[in-house]
Amino acid sequence: MSGRVAIAGAGCTAFGEHFDRSYTDLAEEACREALGEAGLGAKDVGAAWLGTAFPDVGVYRGRSGMDLAESLGLSGIPITRVSNYCATGGDALRNAANALLAGEVDVALAVGVEKQRDRAPQESIVRLMVETGHPSYQKGFTAAGTFGVFAVKRMEATGLTREDLAAVSVKNHEHAARNDKAHHRRPVTAAQVLASPMVAWPLTLLDCCPATDGAAAVVLVREEDARKFRAPVLVAGIGFSVSSGWDGPFHDESFDFIGFPAVRQAAKAAYGRAEISDPVRDAQLVEVHDCFSVNELIAYEDLGLCGRGEAQRLLRDGATKFGGRIPVNVSGGLLSCGHPVGATGLRMVYEVARQLQGAAGARQVPGARQGITQNIGGPGAVAFVSVLRKM
Amino acid sequence: MSGRVAIAGAGCTAFGEHFDRSYTDLAEEACREALGEAGLGAKDVGAAWLGTAFPDVGVYRGRSGMDLAESLGLSGIPITRVSNYCATGGDALRNAANALLAGEVDVALAVGVEKQRDRAPQESIVRLMVETGHPSYQKGFTAAGTFGVFAVKRMEATGLTREDLAAVSVKNHEHAARNDKAHHRRPVTAAQVLASPMVAWPLTLLDCCPATDGAAAVVLVREEDARKFRAPVLVAGIGFSVSSGWDGPFHDESFDFIGFPAVRQAAKAAYGRAEISDPVRDAQLVEVHDCFSVNELIAYEDLGLCGRGEAQRLLRDGATKFGGRIPVNVSGGLLSCGHPVGATGLRMVYEVARQLQGAAGARQVPGARQGITQNIGGPGAVAFVSVLRKM
Numbered sequence: 001m002s003g004r005v006a007i008a009g010a011g012c013t014a015f016g017e018h019f020d021r022s023y024t025d026l027a028e029e030a031c032r033e034a035l036g037e038a039g040l041g042a043k044d045v046g047a048a049w050l051g052t053a054f055p056d057v058g059v060y061r062g063r064s065g066m067d068l069a070e071s072l073g074l075s076g077i078p079i080t081r082v083s084n085y086c087a088t089g090g091d092a093l094r095n096a097a098n099a100l101l102a103g104e105v106d107v108a109l110a111v112g113v114e115k116q117r118d119r120a121p122q123e124s125i126v127r128l129m130v131e132t133g134h135p136s137y138q139k140g141f142t143a144a145g146t147f148g149v150f151a152v153k154r155m156e157a158t159g160l161t162r163e164d165l166a167a168v169s170v171k172n173h174e175h176a177a178r179n180d181k182a183h184h185r186r187p188v189t190a191a192q193v194l195a196s197p198m199v200a201w202p203l204t205l206l207d208c209c210p211a212t213d214g215a216a217a218v219v220l221v222r223e224e225d226a227r228k229f230r231a232p233v234l235v236a237g238i239g240f241s242v243s244s245g246w247d248g249p250f251h252d253e254s255f256d257f258i259g260f261p262a263v264r265q266a267a268k269a270a271y272g273r274a275e276i277s278d279p280v281r282d283a284q285l286v287e288v289h290d291c292f293s294v295n296e297l298i299a300y301e302d303l304g305l306c307g308r309g310e311a312q313r314l315l316r317d318g319a320t321k322f323g324g325r326i327p328v329n330v331s332g333g334l335l336s337c338g339h340p341v342g343a344t345g346l347r348m349v350y351e352v353a354r355q356l357q358g359a360a361g362a363r364q365v366p367g368a369r370q371g372i373t374q375n376i377g378g379p380g381a382v383a384f385v386s387v388l389r390k391m
Numbered sequence: 392m393s394g395r396v397a398i399a400g401a402g403c404t405a406f407g408e409h410f411d412r413s414y415t416d417l418a419e420e421a422c423r424e425a426l427g428e429a430g431l432g433a434k435d436v437g438a439a440w441l442g443t444a445f446p447d448v449g450v451y452r453g454r455s456g457m458d459l460a461e462s463l464g465l466s467g468i469p470i471t472r473v474s475n476y477c478a479t480g481g482d483a484l485r486n487a488a489n490a491l492l493a494g495e496v497d498v499a500l501a502v503g504v505e506k507q508r509d510r511a512p513q514e515s516i517v518r519l520m521v522e523t524g525h526p527s528y529q530k531g532f533t534a535a536g537t538f539g540v541f542a543v544k545r546m547e548a549t550g551l552t553r554e555d556l557a558a559v560s561v562k563n564h565e566h567a568a569r570n571d572k573a574h575h576r577r578p579v580t581a582a583q584v585l586a587s588p589m590v591a592w593p594l595t596l597l598d599c600c601p602a603t604d605g606a607a608a609v610v611l612v613r614e615e616d617a618r619k620f621r622a623p624v625l626v627a628g629i630g631f632s633v634s635s636g637w638d639g640p641f642h643d644e645s646f647d648f649i650g651f652p653a654v655r656q657a658a659k660a661a662y663g664r665a666e667i668s669d670p671v672r673d674a675q676l677v678e679v680h681d682c683f684s685v686n687e688l689i690a691y692e693d694l695g696l697c698g699r700g701e702a703q704r705l706l707r708d709g710a711t712k713f714g715g716r717i718p719v720n721v722s723g724g725l726l727s728c729g730h731p732v733g734a735t736g737l738r739m740v741y742e743v744a745r746q747l748q749g750a751a752g753a754r755q756v757p758g759a760r761q762g763i764t765q766n767i768g769g770p771g772a773v774a775f776v777s778v779l780r781k782m
Contacts, residue, residue: 002494053454056447063444064476066772069635076656078631080482081474085455091471095486102492103393240469244460265467381457 004273005097006226006391007233008107008219009038012350015214015338016183017117023061024071027113030215030343031072034109038219038229045219046105047078051092051112053085053341053377057211058115062342068111078104085377086289087240088112089345090384093218094240100222112347113215114340144208144292146246146379148200151294153257155202158309160297162202164316166193168293169206169335171321176332178322178363183212183338193293207293212338216346218353226391233353236276236370236389239269245381258309260376262383263302267374271304274387276370279304280326283387284368285355287348289375290333299374300328303385322363330355330363341377345384348373356390395664396488397617397782398624399498399610400429403741406605406729407574408508414452415462418504421606421734422463425500429610429620436610437496438469442483442503444476444732444768448602449506453733459502469495476768477680478631479503480736481775484609485631491613503738504606505731535599535683537637537770539591542685544648546593549700551688553593555707557584559684560597560726562712567723569713569754574603574729598684603729607737609744617782624744627667627761627780630660636772649700651767653774654693658765662695665778667761670695671717674778675759676746678739680766681724690765691719694776713754721746721754732768736775739764747781 011033013026027050035041052062061067065079084091089112096108154160170190176182193206226232241262246255254261276282288299297311305326306314314320320328331337331351334344352371354360360368368390375384402424404417418441426432443453452458456470475482480503487499545551561581567573584597617623632653637646645652667673679690688702696717697705705711711719722728722742725735743762745751751759759781766775 063474064769064773065482065633066476066636066769069633069772073635075634076632076652078482078485079475079633080486083454083472083474084470085457091456091469094469095471095489098486098489098493098495101494102489104489104492241467242456242460242470243466244464245457261467378455378457381460382455 003101004223005100005220005235006223007235007353008221008226008229009034009036010218010350010353012181012216012347013214014181015212015340018213019117023059023113023115024067026115026213026215027068027111028071030113030217031109031111034217034219040107040219042072042074044107045074045077045109046107047099048074048109048111049092049096050079050081051083051088051342052081052114053083053088054114057119059118062113085382086291086341087345087375087377087382087384088342089216090375090386091240093346093349094238096220097235097238100220106221106225108220109217110220110346111215111217112342112345114342115213116211116340117213142200144200144203147292147294148203150257150298151202154294157258158312160312162194163190164297164312165202165207165293166190167315168290168296169193172290172329172333172335175322175330175363176336179332179337182332182336183210184336203292203294209291209334209339212340214338214340214343214347216343216350218346218349231357232391233356234389234391235386237270237272237274237387239266239385241265241383243381245379255380259298259302260380260383262381263299263374263376263385266383266385267303270385270387276387279372283370283372285330285352285365286326286328286372287331287351288328290329290335291339293335295376296328296333303372303374327365330365345373345375349386349388352388356388394492395614396491396611396626397614398626398744399612399617399620400425400427401609401741401744403572403607403738404605405572406603406731409604410508414450414504414506415458417506417604417606418459418502419462421504421608422500422502425608425610431498431610433463433465435498436465436468436500437498438490439465439500439502440483440487441470441472442474442479442733443472443505444474444479445505448510450509453504476773477682477732478736478766478768478773478775479733480607481766481777482631484737484740485629487611488626488629491611497612497616499611500608501611501737502606502608503733503736505733506604507602507731508604535591535594538683538685539594541648541689542593545685548649549703551703553585554581555703556593556598556684557581558706559681559687560584563681563720563724563726566713566721566754567727570723573723573727574601575727594683594685600682600725600730603731605729605731605734605738607734607741609737609740622748623782624747625780625782626777628661628663628665628778630657630776632656632774634772636770646771650689650693651771651774653772654690654765654767654776657774657776658694661776661778667778670763674717674761674763676721676743676756677717677719677763678722678742679719681720681726682730684726686767687719687724694763694765718756721756736764736766740777740779743779747779
C-alpha cells in the first residue's frame with residue numbers, strides 16, 4: 001500500500017429512535033456534518049460509499065448507491081453500496097481509501113446508516129430466516145445465541161464470571177452518560193444487568209446492545225492534501241479480514257471460541273501499516289465492538305491490550321474505564337450507543353477523530369494522540385481494525 | 392486515474408435454472424474457471440469483491456463477503472460485498488481495480504452471483520415491497536412497469552413500433568442459439584413475441600428477460616503484470632455513474648424518458664479513459680443491458696452507436712446483428728441469457744473477454760480487438776460502462 005488517507009471531516013447523528021426521520025434524513029445529516037467540517041459541498045465529492053448491512057431488518061433502503069444520491073443531491077458520480085455485517089462501515093471507509101490512493105478521485109465520502117426501529121420484530125429478516133432457512137436457525141442461531149456460546153466457553157477456559165460481563169455493561173453505560181449521541185444514557189447497576197431478562201445464557205438483556213437508528217460519515221482525502229483542512233485526522237492504518245467463521249465448511253482451525261482469528265488478522269495488518277507494536281503504550285483510547293458484553297472482553301485480547309485469558313483482569317483493574325490506563329468505549333460502546341449496523345464502524349471512527357481533535361467535550365481523554373477502532377461481524381467472520389492518529 | 396488493470400482470467404457458469412446447485416456452488420465454479428485461466432489458486436487472491444444485488448429475491452446469500460470465503464476457502468483477506476442494482480457486477484470490478492491501483496493487493500477477484508429461481512414469486516421482495524412499502528408500489532412500480540413508460544415515450548417521440556421491440560427479442564434469441572451458456576436458446580419469431588402475454592404495455596413476456604441463476608467472475612491484475620498471463624485482456628476504461636433516477640426528489644432535469652443520463656455519463660468517462668471517440672469505428676462488439684427490449688434501443692443512443700432517435704433505424708438496418716457493422720449482444724443478451732442481477736455485468740465482461748481472445752467459438756466476431764459493455768439499473772439511476780481491449 002503506497003500512501004495514506006486522512007479524515008477531512010466527520011459526522012454522526014444522534015443514535016436512538018428516529019420515528020420522525022427517514023433513512024435518507026439520517027444519511028444526509030451525517031454527511032452534511034462531515035462535509036461541513038471539511039468545508040466542502042456535495043459537488044466536491046468524487047465518489048461515495050454507502051454502508052448498509054440489513055435493509056430487510058429496517059426500511060428497505062440502502063440497497064444501492066442511489067439511496068445516497070437522493071439524500072445529498074449527488075449526481076453523475078460513482079456511489080457504491082457495501083455490506084459486510086458489522087464491519088460494513090469500516091469496509092465503506094476502506095474502499096473509499098482505495099479510490100483515493102488509486103487516484104480515481106480526490107475527495108471520497110464514506111457513510112454508514114441503518115434504520116432498524118421502523119419494523120416490528122415479527123416482520124424482520126430473523127422471522128424470514130426461521131421460516132425459510134436452514135433448520136439450525138430455528139434452534140437459536142441468533143446473534144445473542146452465537147456469542148453466548150463464546151461467553152460459556154470463556155467462563156470455562158478463563159474464569160470469566162457473569163459479574164465480569166455485567167461490569168462491562170455498567171462501565172459502558174456510565175461512559176454513555178457523557179455522550180449526548182448515545183441511545184441509552186442512564187447508568188445501570190450490576191444487579192440490574194444480572195436481573196434483566198435472560199436472552200441467551202449467560203447474556204441478559206443488558207448484556208446486549210439495542211436495535212437503533214443512526215448514521216455516521218467521514219470525508220476522506222489523501223494524506224498530502226490533508227493539511228488544507230481545519231482539523232485532519234490521519235488514518236494511520238487499517239486492516240480488514242474475512243474468514244468463513246465458526247459455521248463454515250472451511251472454518252479456520254484456530255477458531256477456538258476464545259477469540260476471533262479475523263480480528264487478530266485485521267489488527268496485525270492495521271498495526272503493521274500504522275507501525276505500532278504495543279497498543280496500550282501507543283494508543284490513548286480504543287473503541288471496540290461490544291455488541292454483547294462478552295465481545296468487549298474478547299476484543300481486549302484479540303487487539304493485544306492484554307494477554308490471552310487476561311481480559312477480565314484488565315477490566316477488574318479499571319484499566320479500560322474512563323481515566324484508566326487504556327480506556328475502552330468512552331463513547332458508551334454499542335451497549336449504550338446502540339448498533340445501527342452499517343453506521344457503527346464509522347461512529348467509532350467519528351468518536352476517535354473527535355477525541356484526537358480534542359473536541360470530545362465531557363468525555364475527552366486527555367492527551368489523546370492515537371486511537372483504535374474494532375468491529376467483528378457475522379459468525380465471527382468479518383473484522384475491521386483502524387488506527388487513527390492526530391496530525 | 393493512474394494506471395490500468397487487466398483481466399488475467401474470466402469465468403462464467405451456465406445461466407439458467409440450477410435447482411441442484413447452491414449459491415456458493417455457482418460462485419465457486421465461476422471463480423475457479425477465472426483462477427484456472429490465470430493459473431492462480433485461492434491463496435494468491437489478495438482481496439475479493441462479491442456482487443449480489445438481491446439476496447431477498449433469492450436465497451438470502453451474499454449479504455457479506457463471508458459467503459465467498461465459504462465457497463473458495465479464502466481466509467484472512469478482505470472480501471467486500473457490493474450491491475448496486477443491475478450495475479452490481481461492474482461495481483465489483485471497479486472496486487477491485489481501485490484496490491490494485493492503490494497497491495492494496497496484486498491480485499483481485501471480482502465475482503457476481505445471484506440465485507433467483509429457488510424462491511416463489513409470492514415469497515419475493517416484490518411482495519414485501521407491495522405489502523409494506525409506498526403505495527406507488529401497489530400501482531405497478533415494477534421493472535417492467537418502469538421501462539414500459541420509456542417504450543411509450545419513445546414510440547411517441549421517435550416513431551418506435553412494437554415490431555421494433557419484437558425485433559430486438561428475435562435478434563437476441565437468434566444469437567443465443569450459438570451460446571451454450573444462455574438460459575433460453577430457442578429462436579422466437581416476431582409474431583410469437585407480439586402474441587406473448589402482455590406484462591406492461593407495450594412490453595410482452597418475450598420483451599422481458601427471465602429470472603435466472605448464474606455467476607461470473609474475473610481475476611484482475613495491474614496492466615504491468617498482465618503479460619505474465621496467457622491471454623490477458625486490458626480494461627482500457629470504465630465509467631460508473633449514479634444519479635437519483637426518475638423518481639428521486641432531486642432527479643436530473645435531463646432525465647427525459649428518452650435516454651439515461653447515467654449511461655451517457657458512464658460512457659463518457661469510460662471512453663475518455665480508453666481514449667476512444669467513436670464506438671462504432673473503435674469497437675467490434677457491444678454487450679448492452681437489454682433487461683427489456685426497449686433498453687437495448689436506448690443503449691444504442693446513450694452509448695453513441697447512433698444519434699438520438701435513430702436506434703430503431705440502426706436495428707432495422709441489421710447493423711447490430713451478428714455479422715453487422717456493430718454487433719450488439721452476440722451472447723443473446725439478458726433477454727436470452729437471463730439476468731442473475733449481480734452476475735450480469737461480469738457475464739458481459741466475460742463474453743467480451745472471450746471474443747477478444749478469439750475464443751468465442753460459434754459466435755466469434757471476426758477481428759474483435761475492442762468491445763464495450765453497459766449496464767443500467769434501478770429507476771435509470773445506476774450505470775456502468777467498460778471498454779475492453781485485446782492485449
